[in-house]
Amino acid sequence: MSNTQVLNGRSLQLLKMLIERYISDGQPVGSRALAKDSDLNLSPATIRNVMADLEDLGLVHSPHTSAGRVPTVSGYRLFVDSLLTVKPLESKDLTLLHQGLSLSEDAHDAVGVASRLLSELTQMAGVVTLPKRELVCLRHIEFLSLSHNRVLVIFVTNEQEVHNKIIHTSRIFSAAELQQAANYLNSIYSGLSLDAVRKAVLKELQGDQERITNLSATDVHLAERARAGKPEISQGMLDAVKMAQLAFQQDREKDDYVLTGETNLMGFSELSNMERLKSLFEAFSQKQGVIHLLDQCMKADGVQIFIGEESGYRAFDHCSLVTSSYSVSDEVVGVLGVIGPTRMAYEKIIPFVDVTAKLLGAALNPKSTTPL
Amino acid sequence: MSNTQVLNGRSLQLLKMLIERYISDGQPVGSRALAKDSDLNLSPATIRNVMADLEDLGLVHSPHTSAGRVPTVSGYRLFVDSLLTVKPLESKDLTLLHQGLSLSEDAHDAVGVASRLLSELTQMAGVVTLPKRELVCLRHIEFLSLSHNRVLVIFVTNEQEVHNKIIHTSRIFSAAELQQAANYLNSIYSGLSLDAVRKAVLKELQGDQERITNLSATDVHLAERARAGKPEISQGMLDAVKMAQLAFQQDREKDDYVLTGETNLMGFSELSNMERLKSLFEAFSQKQGVIHLLDQCMKADGVQIFIGEESGYRAFDHCSLVTSSYSVSDEVVGVLGVIGPTRMAYEKIIPFVDVTAKLLGAALNPKSTTPL
DNA sequence: ATTTAGCACTCCATCAAGTCGAGTGCCAGA
DNA sequence: TCTGGCACTCGACTTGATGGAGTGCTAAAT
Numbered sequence: 001m002s003n004t005q006v007l008n009g010r011s012l013q014l015l016k017m018l019i020e021r022y023i024s025d026g027q028p029v030g031s032r033a034l035a036k037d038s039d040l041n042l043s044p045a046t047i048r049n050v051m052a053d054l055e056d057l058g059l060v061h062s063p064h065t066s067a068g069r070v071p072t073v074s075g076y077r078l079f080v081d082s083l084l085t086v087k088p089l090e091s092k093d094l095t096l097l098h099q100g101l102s103l104s105e106d107a108h109d110a111v112g113v114a115s116r117l118l119s120e121l122t123q124m125a126g127v128v129t130l131p132k133r134e135l136v137c138l139r140h141i142e143f144l145s146l147s148h149n150r151v152l153v154i155f156v157t158n159e160q161e162v163h164n165k166i167i168h169t170s171r172i173f174s175a176a177e178l179q180q181a182a183n184y185l186n187s188i189y190s191g192l193s194l195d196a197v198r199k200a201v202l203k204e205l206q207g208d209q210e211r212i213t214n215l216s217a218t219d220v221h222l223a224e225r226a227r228a229g230k231p232e233i234s235q236g237m238l239d240a241v242k243m244a245q246l247a248f249q250q251d252r253e254k255d256d257y258v259l260t261g262e263t264n265l266m267g268f269s270e271l272s273n274m275e276r277l278k279s280l281f282e283a284f285s286q287k288q289g290v291i292h293l294l295d296q297c298m299k300a301d302g303v304q305i306f307i308g309e310e311s312g313y314r315a316f317d318h319c320s321l322v323t324s325s326y327s328v329s330d331e332v333v334g335v336l337g338v339i340g341p342t343r344m345a346y347e348k349i350i351p352f353v354d355v356t357a358k359l360l361g362a363a364l365n366p367k368s369t370t371p372l
Numbered sequence: 373m374s375n376t377q378v379l380n381g382r383s384l385q386l387l388k389m390l391i392e393r394y395i396s397d398g399q400p401v402g403s404r405a406l407a408k409d410s411d412l413n414l415s416p417a418t419i420r421n422v423m424a425d426l427e428d429l430g431l432v433h434s435p436h437t438s439a440g441r442v443p444t445v446s447g448y449r450l451f452v453d454s455l456l457t458v459k460p461l462e463s464k465d466l467t468l469l470h471q472g473l474s475l476s477e478d479a480h481d482a483v484g485v486a487s488r489l490l491s492e493l494t495q496m497a498g499v500v501t502l503p504k505r506e507l508v509c510l511r512h513i514e515f516l517s518l519s520h521n522r523v524l525v526i527f528v529t530n531e532q533e534v535h536n537k538i539i540h541t542s543r544i545f546s547a548a549e550l551q552q553a554a555n556y557l558n559s560i561y562s563g564l565s566l567d568a569v570r571k572a573v574l575k576e577l578q579g580d581q582e583r584i585t586n587l588s589a590t591d592v593h594l595a596e597r598a599r600a601g602k603p604e605i606s607q608g609m610l611d612a613v614k615m616a617q618l619a620f621q622q623d624r625e626k627d628d629y630v631l632t633g634e635t636n637l638m639g640f641s642e643l644s645n646m647e648r649l650k651s652l653f654e655a656f657s658q659k660q661g662v663i664h665l666l667d668q669c670m671k672a673d674g675v676q677i678f679i680g681e682e683s684g685y686r687a688f689d690h691c692s693l694v695t696s697s698y699s700v701s702d703e704v705v706g707v708l709g710v711i712g713p714t715r716m717a718y719e720k721i722i723p724f725v726d727v728t729a730k731l732l733g734a735a736l737n738p739k740s741t742t743p744l
Numbered sequence: 745a746t747t748t749a750g751c752a753c754t755c756c757a758t759c760a761a762g763t764c765g766a767g768t769g770c771c772a773g774a
Numbered sequence: 775t776c777t778g779g780c781a782c783t784c785g786a787c788t789t790g791a792t793g794g795a796g797t798g799c800t801a802a803a804t
Contacts, residue, residue: 030767043777048768066767066784105538140516144528154526154534156516162526164534166477263657266650278638285635402796415748420797438755438796 007057011050014038015059016083019071023343026269028068073308073342076320080305080346087347089355093121097356101363106161107131111258114336114360119261122349124340129257129294131333131364133194136161141185143178143243151178153247157194167246173239181240189244198248204241257294259284268341270318283315294335297323301332303354308342318342322349324357328364336360379429383422386410387431388455391443395715398641400440445680445714448692452677452718459719461727465493469728473735479503479533483630486708486732491633494721496712501629501666503705503736505566508533513557515550515615523550525619529566539618545611553612561616570620576613629666631656640713642690655687666707669695673704675726680714690714694721696729700736708732 017037021029031047038047051069054060059075062068071079100117104110111128118126136157144152149172154164173181189197262284271277283289293311297304306321322344323337336357338349389409393401403419423441426432431447434440443451472489476482483500490498508529516524521544526536545553561569634656643649655661665683669676678693694716695709708729710721 028767032767044767045770045777045779046775048770049776052769062768064784065769066765066782068767142514142526144512152528152534154514154528156524156526162524162534162536260657263650263653266646266653272646274638274644278635281635281638285632400796404796416796417748417750417798418746421747424798434797436755437798438753438794440796 010040011054012078012083013040014047014050015054015071015075016079018060018069019075019079019083022071023345026343028063028070030068033068073310076307076342076346077310080307080350084347084350086351089348089351093352094355096121097359101359104363107158107364108161110360110363111334112260114356115258115260118336118338118353118356119264122338122340122352123261123264123267124338124344124349125259125261125265126336126338127257127259127290127294128336128360129291129298129334131328136194138189138192138194138197140190141244141247142182143173145173145175145178148172151243153243155247165247167243169243169246177236177239180236181243184237184240185244194248197244201241201245201248205245257287257291259290265319265340268343270341270343276318279315280319283313289313289315293321294323294337297321297337298325298332298335301325301327303350305346305350320344320346322346322353324353326357326361326364328361333361333364382412383425384450384455385412386419386422387426387443387447388451390432390441391447391451391455394443395717398715400435400442402440405440445682448679448714448718449682452679452722456719456722458723461720461723465724466727468493469731473731476735479530479736482732482735483706484632486728487630487632490708490710490725490728491636494710494712494724495633495636495639496710496716496721497631497633497637498708498710499629499631499662499666500708500732501663501670501706503700505529508566510561510564510566510569512562513616513619514554515545517545517547517550520544523615525615527619537619539615541615541618549608549611552608553615556609556612557616566620569616573613573617573620577617629659629663631662637691637712640715642713642715648690651687652691655685661685661687665693666695666709669693669707669709670697670704673697673699675722677718677722692716692718694718694725696725698729698733698736700733705733705736 014034018029018034021033021037031044031051034047034051035042035044051060054075055062055069057074058072059078060069061072061075063070097117100113101110104113108130111130115126115128118128120126139156139158141153141155144154146152146166149169151167151169151173152164153167154162156162189200192200262281265271265280266277271280293306293313293316303322303324305323306316308320309317311319311321316339318341319339320342321337321339323335325332325335327333336353338344338353340349386406390401390406393405393409403416403423406419407414407416423432426447427434427441429446430444431450432441433444433447435442469489472485473482476485480502483502487498487500490500492498511528511530513525513527516526518524518538521541523539523541523545524536525539526534528534561572564572634653637643637652638649643652665678665685665688669678675694675696677695678688680692681689683691683693688711690713691711692714693709693711695707697704697707699705708725710716710725712721
């Protein structure tokens with residue numbers, strides 16, 4: 001060791017310069033180049049000593065004996081955690097984000113726009129999860145009978161988003177019955193969040209269950225008739241609630257993301273290996289693993305970064321993922337981010353992702369219907 | 373020329389063998405190999421003469437002077453048009469197609485399943501367009517007012533498919549008015565095809581227009597009052613029709629396709645060139661050009677093939693596209709196909725695509741709600 | 745007239761050897 | 775603690791040699 005205190009300010013500064021240079025050039029950086037760049041007036045030999053220390057610490061790595069040094073994952077990690085000087089977002093980019101997101105009509109549209117902007121402005125891949133359902137408000141629900149005992153449920157949330165689902169009911173309902181059920185549900189649940197509706201529905205059904213068992217009647221018809229007397233709940237309403245329960249239960253299938261600009265990744269030399277590229281793209285279309293990763297990012301609010309193997313997901317081994325959760329009315333509802341090679345300009349990407357998340361959150365805010 | 377009649381049976385047979393061998397090996401095939409394979413008992417020298425003729429005709433091509441021959445696009449074309457002996461579909465594949473498609477719940481689902489099966493069973497990329505709107509029947513329409521003068525239109529087609537669109541109306545309508553309009557439209561248009569509805573709506577509006585101009589009244593209110601007297605059409609109904617017109621006009625945006633298994637293409641050596649691959653994948657995400665191509669295929673019914681540059685679309689230069697339109701009740705409603713390298717096993721892919729198209733058409737047939 | 749054998753030739757792929765330059769590690773001296 | 779110097783390593787690139795696969799052409803054979 002050439003230093004009593006190995007990781008002193010100087011070695012950190014050199015590490016920083018090395019990483020910055022490697023990020024911009026993509027070539028292993030040697031001691032001479034580093035000596036020239038730095039204003040420390042050190043000779044290449046001294047730099048070499050420092051480099052040897054950094055290598056011992058696992059922060060840099062030499063591809064072969066006579067090449068320069070390249071940052072390792074730990075090196076990058078140290079860099080983004082404490083060395084990095086973030087560059088403010090370029091005003092051009094800010095304007096584009098602003099314009100793009102303020103024009104979006106509905107949530108799905110906004111998410112698509114955000115993803116496209118992320119990828120176009122960074123020249124990497126952009127990913128945005130669809131906002132969580134929990135927060136959305138039920139606006140209107142409607143039933144339509146299909147063949148057999150299937151019913152098409154259509155519900156509108158948040159003013160303009162339409163969802164639909166087919167449920168299988170226990171018996172065949174007439175159009176009038178369905179209309180009535182919809183009217184009933186609209187009258188009591190409209191305006192509540194989907195999550196609240198789900199809970200209310202469950203409670204209602206549970207209460208009903210208890211009432212039946214409490215009666216200890218052997219004949220269910222009797223119990224029903226007994227209950228029918230009470231004005232709080234009728235058979236029709238019960239059917240309605242049951243249908244609502246079917247409609248809203250575990251509707252997580254749409255838990256999806258929008259990914260754009262994957263093709264940008266094909267330009268990077270570190271991903272030109274066909275095998276890596278293939279497994280990466282397979283991961284993209286599989287979606288499942290990516291969703292898992294993004295879910296993790298949602299827990300932490302603010303910017304979250306996975307560098308190389310840190311994600312624990314083999315397909316991402318040579319990629320970094322910079323994410324930020326986005327929120328509507330102070331509640332985290334989704335994640336967005338940028339996927340690129342480990343060698344990316346973190347100092348620009350991090351603020352970029354951060355701002356995009358904030359703007360997307362603002363664009364999704366139902367209160368500010370007027371453009372931002 | 374070694375033959376009075378250059379393209380005789382023998383040379384065609386040799387071309388066929390050459391292409392078959394090239395498809396299976398991927399290597400330029402030389403005269404000796406061809407001589408051994410064929411049961412013609414010809415010497416390599418003779419084969420060489422034939423090859424020279426085929427090269428003159430532009431059917432094969434030599435990468436360099438001392439390599440074997442490789443089929444050209446024209447060679448492939450001749451091969452698939454008249455030389456090919458199609459292999460019947462493997463029963464295993466047939467079963468899988470059958471099972472997969474018969475389980476699909478709605479049209480979108482079926483299209484997705486078809487695409488996945490196409491790609492998985494061929495180990496190439498599968499593409500399926502969503503069925504055309506023209507054929508689908510209007511089942512139910514509904515209006516929901518949003519903020520300002522925007523109205524959310526929800527309409528259900530073909531028993532279970534939900535579509536929605538936001539239209540901007542000339543004035544703000546009350547919920548009751550919207551309900552009334554929907555009732556009116558449902559009563560007269562329900563059961564008709566979207567195309568028919570569109571036409572009927574246009575006619576209605578045109579008739580209305582004529583009536584107004586024919587009156588030659590300077591005061592429009594007068595004209596309206598005059599018209600209101602006639603029982604055929606009231607102001608409310610007119611509003612309804614106008615809204616329907618807005619809702620159904622040029623709703624081509626969703627004219628989309630489902631593409632799966634793109635990553636399979638990364639395994640092929642002819643596409644391992646990063647530049648080609650990138651432009652191909654960009655074409656996939658752009659969609660526009662691919663749609664144009666698929667639209668062309670829709671015109672011809674039955675199997676259609678684009679080999680290499682035949683598509684006229686640069687991104688597809690090194691790919692072939694084998695498509696077939698699929699029909700519901702004898703009307704072509706969409707296209708599906710397989711995208712792979714020009715060097716693909718046409719004799720298996722062609723019947724495969726053909727059968728898949730037929731099965732998808734059957735699965736989409738509204739009459740056979742019961743599994744095939 | 746067609747087919748074949750033979751021969752010269754071309755071109756690619758592979759390997760070995762050599763050179764160059766960038767960069768390192770280490771040691772001795774400032 | 776830093777620096778200059780030196781030997782060394784390794785990859786990138788070039789060159790040349792070799793072998794093999796395959797062709798084109800011509801002259802002989804069928």
